[in-house]
Amino acid sequence: MSSISAALVKDLREKTGAGMMDCKGALIETNGDMEAAIDWLRAKGLAKAAKKAGRVAAEGLVGVAVSGNKAAVVEVNSETDFVARNDAFQALVRNVAAVAVANGGDTAAIAAATYPGKAHSVEAEVKELVATIGENMNFRRSLVLSVSAGVVAPYVHASIADSLGKIGVLVALESTGNTDELLKLGRQIAMHVAATNPLALSAEEISADVVERERAIFVEQAKESGKPAAVIEKMVEGRIRKFYEESTLLKQAFVINPDLTVEAAVKAAEATVGAPIKVTAFTRFALGEGIEKEETDFAAEVAAAAKG
Structure with missing residues (x-):
């Protein structure tokens, strides 16, 4: 078998995003056949994904997307925060949020829906990215809010890119008033929700x-x-x-103006909006909430790695 050139390894790495040594191994196994090497890496990556499935994926990103009078918030998890800064992972989360807006908030339905620009499902796309990046990932949850008239205002806290971050909030405002003013108010209330994490909209909902x-x-x-x-x-x-x-959200002191409750602030905003306003719903996704994370001894991990 002829030797595998560095250029060929580099080319395979650019096509697949896999590690250099994995690419070299794939080319050796397939006698330098590029297409066969890509298939070999995909198969190996998916096998790794199966082994990694038991590892806790509590990092990742929360993403939001808006379309007309409805909006979606989704959470896609990874094992490490490093992956959240990967362009391919960010694109995945944005596209999953877009699919959620189009298909409703049911997580299973979104996972089965066709991924934008591909012939396979959202779930299959997640698996492909697992194979490429080599880290366990999970499309965990989603929710869509809509209004018949008005806006659903999004807010992302601890944002690392447009519409992506650690906390995602949606606030639904029913009103026939000025849309720009409604969005401004909705964003302020969403920021409030991110900060205070209310249990419910009103006492009746607790x-x-x-x-x-x-x-x-x-x-x-x-x-x-x-x-x-x-x-x-x-x-x-x-x-x-x-x-x-x-x-409860409506009875909390408004973080933007603590002299008013959120309910009173909404009432006061009606003069600017030009119509009655009703807060009909809100949701708040915080990355990794409810996931039991593994406790690790970082020093021990480093020592083990040093020993090979």
């Missing part, structure tokens, strides 16, 4: 189980005061009211 759990805690705390039962009941009710104020 689960009864959550309220009862909080009430039980407040009762135990109040009992320690030694006050009569009637006084304890009033103390508990006061704390429940404060819990609602702190936990």
